[in-house]
Amino acid sequence: MEQLLTFGIVGLSTAAIYAVIGSGLVLTYVTTGVFNFAHGAAGMLAAFCYWQLTVGWGWPVPVGLAVVLLVLAPGFGLAVERVLMRPVQHLGEAERLVMTVALLSGAIAVARWIWDPNVARPLTVFFADREPFHIGPVTVTWHQALTMAVAVAVAAGLWFLLNRTRTGAEMRATVDDRGLVQLTGADPLRAGRVAWMLSTQLAALGGILIAPTVALDASQLSLLIVSAYTAAVFGWLRSLPLTFIGAVVVGCLESYLTGYLPQNEYLPGLRLAAPALLLFIALLVFRHRRLRGRDRRLVRVPVPSLRGTAVFAASTVAFGLVLATVLSDADLVTYGPLFSLGIIALSYVPLAGYAGQISLCQLSIAGIGAVVWGHLGAQGQLWALGAAVLVSAAVGALIAVPALRFSGVYLALGTAAFAVVLDRWIFTLPSFEVFGVRIALFDQGSVEVSGPNLFGLRLDGTAELLVFASVWLALASLGVAVLRRGRFGRRLIALRDSEAAYATLGGNLLVAKVAVFALSAGIAGLGGALYGMQHRTVTAEQFNLVAGLPIFLVAVIGGLGAVGNGLFAGTAFVGPHVLTGLVSWGHNLVSVMPALAGMGLAHSPEGIVSRFRREWEPLGRDRIALPALLVGLALGWGLRLGDVINGWTFLVWAYVLGEGLRRYAAARQTADPAEPEIPVEWWGLRRPWRADDREVLARGIAGG
Amino acid sequence: MSALLQLSGIRAAHEGITVLHGVDLSVAAGQVVALLGPNGAGKTTTLRVAAGVHPAASGRLLMGGRDVTGVGPQDLARAGVCLIPEGRGIFPNLSVRDNLLMMTFTGRSREEIEDVAFARFPILAQRASQAAGTLSGGEQQMLALARGLATDPAVLLLDELSMGLAPLVVANLYEQVAEIARQGVAVLVVEQFAAAVLGIADHAAVLVRGRIERQGRPDSGFRTDLSALYLGSPT
Numbered sequence: 019m020e021q022l023l024t025f026g027i028v029g030l031s032t033a034a035i036y037a038v039i040g041s042g043l044v045l046t047y048v049t050t051g052v053f054n055f056a057h058g059a060a061g062m063l064a065a066f067c068y069w070q071l072t073v074g075w076g077w078p079v080p081v082g083l084a085v086v087l088l089v090l091a092p093g094f095g096l097a098v099e100r101v102l103m104r105p106v107q108h109l110g111e112a113e114r115l116v117m118t119v120a121l122l123s124g125a126i127a128v129a130r131w132i133w134d135p136n137v138a139r140p141l142t143v144f145f146a147d148r149e150p151f152h153i154g155p156v157t158v159t160w161h162q163a164l165t166m167a168v169a170v171a172v173a174a175g176l177w178f179l180l181n182r183t184r185t186g187a188e189m190r191a192t193v194d195d196r197g198l199v200q201l202t203g204a205d206p207l208r209a210g211r212v213a214w215m216l217s218t219q220l221a222a223l224g225g226i227l228i229a230p231t232v233a234l235d236a237s238q239l240s241l242l243i244v245s246a247y248t249a250a251v252f253g254w255l256r257s258l259p260l261t262f263i264g265a266v267v268v269g270c271l272e273s274y275l276t277g278y279l280p281q282n283e284y285l286p287g288l289r290l291a292a293p294a295l296l297l298f299i300a301l302l303v304f305r306h307r308r309l310r311g312r313d314r315r316l317v318r319v320p321v322p323s324l325r326g327t328a329v330f331a332a333s334t335v336a337f338g339l340v341l342a343t344v345l346s347d348a349d350l351v352t353y354g355p356l357f358s359l360g361i362i363a364l365s366y367v368p369l370a371g372y373a374g375q376i377s378l379c380q381l382s383i384a385g386i387g388a389v390v391w392g393h394l395g396a397q398g399q400l401w402a403l404g405a406a407v408l409v410s411a412a413v414g415a416l417i418a419v420p421a422l423r424f425s426g427v428y429l430a431l432g433t434a435a436f437a438v439v440l441d442r443w444i445f446t447l448p449s450f451e452v453f454g455v456r457i458a459l460f461d462q463g464s465v466e467v468s469g470p471n472l473f474g475l476r477l478d479g480t481a482e483l484l485v486f487a488s489v490w491l492a493l494a495s496l497g498v499a500v501l502r503r504g505r506f507g508r509r510l511i512a513l514r515d516s517e518a519a520y521a522t523l524g525g526n527l528l529v530a531k532v533a534v535f536a537l538s539a540g541i542a543g544l545g546g547a548l549y550g551m552q553h554r555t556v557t558a559e560q561f562n563l564v565a566g567l568p569i570f571l572v573a574v575i576g577g578l579g580a581v582g583n584g585l586f587a588g589t590a591f592v593g594p595h596v597l598t599g600l601v602s603w604g605h606n607l608v609s610v611m612p613a614l615a616g617m618g619l620a621h622s623p624e625g626i627v628s629r630f631r632r633e634w635e636p637l638g639r640d641r642i643a644l645p646a647l648l649v650g651l652a653l654g655w656g657l658r659l660g661d662v663i664n665g666w667t668f669l670v671w672a673y674v675l676g677e678g679l680r681r682y683a684a685a686r687q688t689a690d691p692a693e694p695e696i697p698v699e700w701w702g703l704r705r706p707w708r709a710d711d712r713e714v715l716a717r718g719i720a721g722g
Numbered sequence: 723m724s725a726l727l728q729l730s731g732i733r734a735a736h737e738g739i740t741v742l743h744g745v746d747l748s749v750a751a752g753q754v755v756a757l758l759g760p761n762g763a764g765k766t767t768t769l770r771v772a773a774g775v776h777p778a779a780s781g782r783l784l785m786g787g788r789d790v791t792g793v794g795p796q797d798l799a800r801a802g803v804c805l806i807p808e809g810r811g812i813f814p815n816l817s818v819r820d821n822l823l824m825m826t827f828t829g830r831s832r833e834e835i836e837d838v839a840f841a842r843f844p845i846l847a848q849r850a851s852q853a854a855g856t857l858s859g860g861e862q863q864m865l866a867l868a869r870g871l872a873t874d875p876a877v878l879l880l881d882e883l884s885m886g887l888a889p890l891v892v893a894n895l896y897e898q899v900a901e902i903a904r905q906g907v908a909v910l911v912v913e914q915f916a917a918a919v920l921g922i923a924d925h926a927a928v929l930v931r932g933r934i935e936r937q938g939r940p941d942s943g944f945r946t947d948l949s950a951l952y953l954g955s956p957t
Contacts (some may be wrong), residue, residue, distance in 0.1 A: 162903050187816065187823045194813040200795040202869070203827030381760060699739060 023156045025269060025277040031162035032245075033269025034169035035228045040249035040261045041176055042220030047255045048180070049189035049213035049628015052103060053427040054113050055434075056121035058243025061073030061216050061225025062236055062261045064091055066129055068226045069139050069234060079144075087222055095218030099210055105620035107196075115376065116574050116619055119430075121241060123567040124613025129236040131606035138508050141230040149171065165227050167563055169262075177258055179216075189213055207424075237564045244438055245272070245293035247431060251300045261608040264300070268293055284450065287443035294438035302420055317501070317624055319371060319511055319579035327499040327581060329493035329638070334585050339487025340651075342481040344658050350480040353592050354552045357487035360588025361545030363573040364491070364581075367498050369538035371578035372507055375421065375531070376430040379437035380542045381569055385408050385445065385561025387543025387551030389459055391467060395547070397694045398471030406547040407540045414539020415527035418532040423519075439565040445558035467550035480552065487548045491584050494541055499581045501537075510534055575615045588626050590615070633680065650675045724853035725784070726751045726908040727772065727803075727877045731782035734764075740768050743932040744781065749877070749925075750906040754900065754938065756923035757912045760952055763929045765912040766808055769879045770786050770857040772910065775806055785877065794866050800827060804869060808885065811866035814855025821865055828873045844900065851891040860891040867895060870902055876903060876947035880911045884918050892918050916948060 027230035029117055039061060042605045046054045064086050071082035072250055102121060106113045145160030152158070192199050192209040199206045228242060245268045252264020258281070299450040338357060345353060362384045369375050387410040395402030424432050449458035469477040470486065477486055501507045513530050521527055550556045559565070572590050576583040578719075594611050595602040622629060637643050651672060658668045696704050698718070724749035734742040748945065749755045757765050768806045770776035774795040781792045790798060795805075798833040805811075815833055822835050838846040843864040849857055854865055865882060870878045881900065884892040900922040903909045920926060920940045927937035928951050935951055938944055 184823055184826060187820045189819070191813045191818055191824055194815050197795075198807065198811060198813065199824075200775070200805070201799050201811070202824045203774065203796050203799040204824070205796055697738075 019153045021277065023154075023709055025273045027156055027158055028160060029270035029273030030266065031165045031269075032228075033249075033266045033274060034165040034229075035129055036246045036269055036682065037169045037222050037262045037265035038220055038227070039224035039243060039246035040171050040253070041172060041258055042217035043225070043246060043250045044253060044258055044261050044372075045176065045180075045220065046213055046217045048248075049193060050103065050210050051111075051193040052118065053117070053255065053431070055118040055430075056098075056125060057118075057127035057217070057221050058225075058246065059122045060094060061221040061223075061228075061243070062239035063094070063125055063129060063220030063225075065141070065225040065234060065239060066093070066133055066139075066236075069141055069229070069269070070133075073139065073141065083226070086226065087219055091219045091222035092215040095214035095216070096211060097154035098216040098218070098459045102617055103210070104207075104212070109620065113619060115430055116571065116616055119378075119567055120571050120613045120616030120619075120681060123564070123571060124610055124617070126236045126564060127606070127609040127613060131603070131610065133234075133236075135236065138359075141234060141506065143230040144227075160231070167686075168227065169265075172223070173258065173262055180258070184577055185209075185212065188339070198692040209222075232480075241438065241563070244297060247435075248293050248297040248300055248680070251297060251304060251431070254304060266294060271296065277287055278332040280480060283448055283681045284301065287446040290437045290442075291443035293340040294435040294442065297435040298420070298432060298439065301424060301428055301435070302674050313687060317577075317579060320628060321502060322499040322581045324499070324503070326638075327496055329584060330585075331496050334495065335485070335488050337585070338491075339483045341488075341656055342484045344655070344668060346482075346665070347480065348689040349665075350484060350691035352595050352598075354480050354484050354487075355549055356588040356592045357484065357491040357585075358545050358548035358552060358588075359569060359591050360491050360544050360584040360586075361487070361494050361548065363569055363576070363587030363591070364494055364498060364584030365538040365541035366543065366570065366573040366578055366650055367538075367583055368501060368507075368534055368541075369508065370573075371580070371583075372502065372510040372536045373531070375534070377417070377433040377538075378430055378563065378566065378570060379417070379433040379545075380538070381415055381442070381566030382437040382440045382563070384542045384546025384549060385440070385556070385558065386410050386413055387546030388467060388556045388561070389465055390543070391547035392465040392556065393458055395470065396466070396468060398468055398476060400472070403470060403544070404545055407543050410543020410546070411536040411540035414542075415532045415536040417539075418535030421535065422531055424530060436564060437566065441558065460556070460558045464555040465550075466555055467547075467553065469551050470679070483548070483552050487552065490544060491503055491588070494544065495581050495584050498541075502581065506533070568609075568695060571612045575612075575619060575622075575626055577627045580625055580627035580631075582627045582631065583625070586630070632682075636683040636687040637676075637680045640679075640686060643679040643683040643686075647675060647679050724750060724787075726786055727780075729768070729772060730782040730784070730901065730912075732768070732771055732780045732783070734767050734776055735779050736767070740779070741932050742771070743744045745929070745934055747910070747927060747934065747937075749910050751876075751908050752906045753925060754903045754909045754911060754923045756916070756926040757910060758916050758919075758926060758927060758948065759929035764931055766881055766931045768929065769805060769881050769910065772877075772879055773803055775805065802874070802923055803827075803879065804873055804875035804877065805879040806866045806870060806881060806883070808881040810859070810862040811869070812854045812862050814853065816854055817851050818854055818857070818865060819850045822868065822872070824874050825869050830872065830874070832934055832939070834918070836871040838872045839865075842871055843868060859886050860888070861894075863887060863895060867898060870907075871898075875907060878907050880909065882912060882914065884913060884915055888920075889918075896922050904918050917944075920945070934937045 039057065039581045043054060046052055046057070066269045067081055067090055070084045071085060072079050098121065102117045103514065106117055120282045137474065143161035144164050148160045148327065150159040157618045158331060168201070176238050178189065186203045188199065189209040189212060192206045196206040199209070224246070225239065231240065247713050248268050249261050249264035252267065253261030254258070271292055272289070275292055279285050279289055341353065341356070345408070362380060365380050366482065369377055387406040388407045390406040391402055417433065421429055421432065445460050446462060447459055448462055449456060451457070469483055477483055512523070513525065513527070517527060544671055546561070553560070569591065572587045573583055576586040576590070591612070596610055638649065652666050654663070657663045657667065698715065701707060730746050732742055732745045745768055747755070747757070747768070757768060759765050767776055771778050774793050774797070778791060781788055785801065785803070790801070795904040813824065816824070819836070822839055824830055824834055825835050845861055846865060849861065851907060856864060857865065883895055883899070896918060899909060899911065911919050911923065911928065923940050925937065925945060926940040928935050928948060930951055936944070936947055
């Protein structure tokens, strides 16, 4: 009984922290409509700053607290609102979500950059020197008491602010209708600023309170937030009292699992994964409504031409060949994963680009693909690659079934929870048997992955595997392009545009969603298997949620609807490693880059790939520039192979040649005496009305 | 009667395409002006310019003789311009009571606002703690109109009050509008269905393709011309 109560107190004090953090999440969601994935990261940064001030520089605790909570946290919140959120305010839910994911990923990278993760940074609990007090049989430390008192104060304060003041009403009204808020004499920007400042302060408070009881580690602290997400989902992301109840459930569950979970090798991971598992279940069980309101802007999905895609696929393979012959062995290890990561990024195109389903667990699925290949394809049998794809697809289909109930933010949350369950529990399991089938994962360590056996030819060198992967990326890109042009692609886009309309037209939501999830998971699994081959051994850490976020961000920046995204994302992901060798902090810079790029989304919401295509299309159609480019590149390649020039010279030559010819082609095209642009409203007046104008106008109106 | 709200030579554009080509319109205190016209004529844009929501490319907006061109919507709202926008001018996720709380910006207390609104629309009192989005269409429009009552505006701008509502509800709402005007408020009403509003209007203007084609007292001659303007003249 005494033990029960003791674990209860521990659970309640953890719950208090989750409640504080969770209520900050609810605050931003109800007042700005943004589900802030980076909420935990803000708390993590606050904990690090607090450590730096009080331990690192030896400032007194009250001063450190005041600086973090009253200056740094609100300042950070203001900066996030101003720099990140305001530019995407007019874009859709997905874009705002990407911003917070970028912030999460960036904050973790920055924290690891500033505070070396290999150094332990202990923080003492508050009132450590005071004797714990007793309530009946239970001992309560002052830190625990403080946490609970803070939570109660936060609850009361927030409730009063939101429900009893005009500022609170303004904040909630701003999510509903910004324009109407102005008509009631209020400033919608002010509401957003207040919300971001307050919620960042709450995150900081939670981060500082929880940091002494866990290790000060960037990604671990940022993901502790999963428990707070679960609490917030209990409150449908908007009810504060229910969020507090949710926090108590999660906190106590974790505490009692620590105390009472039987000891065996399969279950310790379950305790770590419990909040994520509970989050998944809570998402399924609780009816969640979208906020009422109108804010859906859908980016158009371009239709790739077959010829263009074939050229693109051929260039992909050519690029692979050139890289394989030009790069040194050490560079091949660095840049080798370009194509396999590209395939994983390509898996977002049908899923997120066409069908509009945001998944944050693609890299985890790629991990499954890698493990299946590693175990079944140890001798390099090609059928095992098929098996890797099929098993991954099956896992994808498994996620699709609950995903039928989610959309938007909830789906992102659900898939993130799934990824965390995999990271913390499933991937850490020793091999086990289900219905007599032995299932092995990462074997609590690393798995050896060997190259494929191609009709008697064993591909084992990094260069060979690079070309092998480039061929698969080319094939996968072709496949996705064919999909977009076909019936299934159109169906997926219809589904994205309106699920209700899709269903009323006789479409089957279940079948379509399961199919697209399985398809994209299969692509990701293929990418994972190839990625594993290039690395020789794989560990679970390579496929965890945090590692997957940058790939997601780069894919979004490329433009989720574009088939060329695979090659772009792979190149953009490994390309910056060029910087690693140049400066000592290059490695850190590279890890921050995807996040920075993600934050720039507002400047090209349609994606970079489509801009690239617009810029380079004239070159592809030019009868002089294109052959000149090909000859020039072949010449450079030949010189490089003959060791006349080094890799850098070749790179610079290729760049200068390409850019120069592109400009030349663009200039030639505009020099053509094309007819001057006449605004639509003057058609039929300044120039004669043409037969196809009517259709052009109709399409413009429908698409605009 | 001197004009309380005056638009002179207003031009406005949507993404580079001009939709208003010099609109002149004035509304005096206590007057109800109906702005009629076919789809896409620029009626809503005119109202949005008058409320400061949409910028005018050229022309002047006067309120009580003072030039307020280019003043932002929240300042115009505080100065007494009340626009009830198309659709439902309410916050759907907020309760009825919180929607009324949002109307306290003119300095009236929450209690006064509730008294005025509940006295005029008793049904809202019964729904006070319900989320506004769960009200029926007519009730939502009553709540929206309550802003026009409770904030004591000088100018009331109404956009398509009748949209999606039953004729009986519409008639009831326009009775309230007439009542508001009798208290000295300048009312400008945009309406597609002319019959609903001409009964209470003192003055009417017909906007076609961004120009005022006809204005005057809404007598029978006006109505005949109106149908010609809507349907195209027989000549």
